[in-house]
Amino acid sequence: MIAFGTYDAARHPRVAVLIAGLRAHGIKVTELNRPLGLSTAERVRMLQQPWRLPVLAGRLLRRWAGLVADGVRQRRAEGAPGAVLVGYLGHFDVLLARLLYPRSVVVLDHLVFAGDTGADRGAAGLRVRLLAGLDRLAVSCADVVVTDTEEHRRMLPDPDRGVTVLVGAADAWRVAPSRAEPVAELPAVPPSGPLLGPPEAAGLSVVFFGLYTPLQGAPVIAEAVRDAVAAGASLRVTMVGSGQELPRAREILARTPGVTWRDWVEPDELPGLVAGHDVCLGIFSDTPKGVRVVPNKVYQGLAAGCVVITSDTPPQRRAVGENVELVPVADPGALADRLVTLCDPAALATAQVRAARGRGRIRPQAVTEPLAAELRRRDVR
Template sequence: MPKVIWWGRSDLNYSRNRICRQLLQSLGYQVIDFSPRISVLADVEAQLVGLASADLIWVPCFRQRDVAAATRWARKKKIPVLFDPLISAWQKQVYERQKYAADSVWARRLLKRESRWMQAVDMVLLDTEPQRQMFMQRFNLESAKTACVYVGAEQPLFTPVASAHSSTFIEVLFYGSFIALHGLATVIAAARMTASQSHIQWVLLGDGPEKASVQQQAAGLVNVSFEPSVPYAQLPRRIAQADIVLGVFGDSEKAAQVIPNKVFQALACARPVITRASSAYPAVFGSGPECSLWQIDAANPVALASAVTQWSRCLHGKRQAAHALYASSFSELQLRHQLQAALGSIGLPIA
């Protein structure tokens, strides 16, 4: 049985990590956890504890700080290293948090450091093709050293669930961590435009840095309500109470490159989705009221209000179509094929 060392102090309950570990196991890999005390000295710790060799080192998402030590140890053992960053630290600090100006000394240093990390590994795994193209360009990576595996929805958790539902209202559900990428000002503006349509109710579920601001924007809107976060395992049942699920609507570079978790999860639960248009989606996807995944212009509340209004009058067949779209394009089988191709491209065995 081939072995993979899961290297880094990662959150094993984070959905991307859980899905990737499930995929590795489905491909016949034994996953060995190594959680070093100090990231920069992890190769020394690995040597001291006698960490056994393996077929692959996997550095999970957000663990840029673990790459240097992982690659130092791997080179001595002649083991390939795969890094699944999910996001770029440079992109996040410059374009999402706007902590550094793109042409600042600090941004250039961060870009140079992250480029060094990316170039040191044998494979950089991304979640969409636009994200892969950005990494290749910004970090000067060869195409052969990059691959895509969709974020997906964890199975069998996210699946159609029967739920008691009121026929009086159409519920439009957003759930998430209330960050800038989500473009929630667009959601509130669209809700305001549909305020006279009392049968349409907007629900924003979750907590995060922008929640207080969003609540302030929604003050006085009786068609908008807020709910606290629910445990991850309860999300499918909460999704099942909604008629329409919202994706993201931000107009940032990052928002244009991703397919959010909630899109995969909602489709897997047989709920139609409205989200901003992105080249991250397969080119064969259509878009419009006839589809179960309706892509609209970013940061466009008029388009969002119009889409919700149209669907509120005719949702027949959308649930079945949403689940069929997930099954054909984003299922666990599709993700397994993607990962298998990525591992095979760097000569790794598949049991």
């Protein structure tokens, strides 16, 4: 099997989880990868602004030329692969994969629906219809379409070709044992520095990281933090990232003490930063997309040993409901109350035990079992 495309596993770790999980199941995976070097936001912006498309097309064609050459060498050395996994954000790459490997099982990791994402970020009308058409074209080229939730699988034109694989978290996020595990197993505390978690001090340490898109509900988080502090909670909050709703969040928290803002943290440094906090925040909006997804940060926060608070939606309840703290969607009062509760050491310790029990369920081998089973059914080894 080959993992194919212009994916960037450092920026978008989903494909790394799939590859690691399939390898753990005994499936040989060879990577043919030429990263495009664009973030999700940049790709969506190009699709929303047609005058930017020549830049995307030129870069994509250069990467594709390299992939074709890599594919020729791989085929000469090993023959045609039994299956081709097209990595996340592979709406265009799957077209090339289908042309290069007409007799292989093409697996598309369709974590993001372009039309859905465009609508969530403010696109409308013709743009959304074009993006939705791109979704339909991409999934039509695949034999197996991997989605992250049942809600997304049911959005496919042919849901029977879909396989639901939880996003999970790469083992790189397991930077420290869960706080619920024996203290003797904890590693030595690293020296303090600008990218470590907050220094040890009184109060509950909380982290949020993301692109501040509407589905994440950053204003809900900001209102909850403001109200929890006003109610007497001792919080140390780190807010990481930038995007559409960042100005509103900063405005809400302008007079709230204990909040640190970071515009960017390198992907390989982010697990250590998150692991330095007691609580990791998920998503809280009631947008259509917000109630259909389980975001990366929920799995990553669990893997890093944090207590995770996120919204009580059907996919999140199914995936991690027993191991996270669920609050009603778009309800800053409920989130504020949960933060206040977790300031109590006994309540925090109980939540940490629940979180620790879920860490094994989100490892790559565990989450990729449905895909591995489908590949075995198709005699891909």
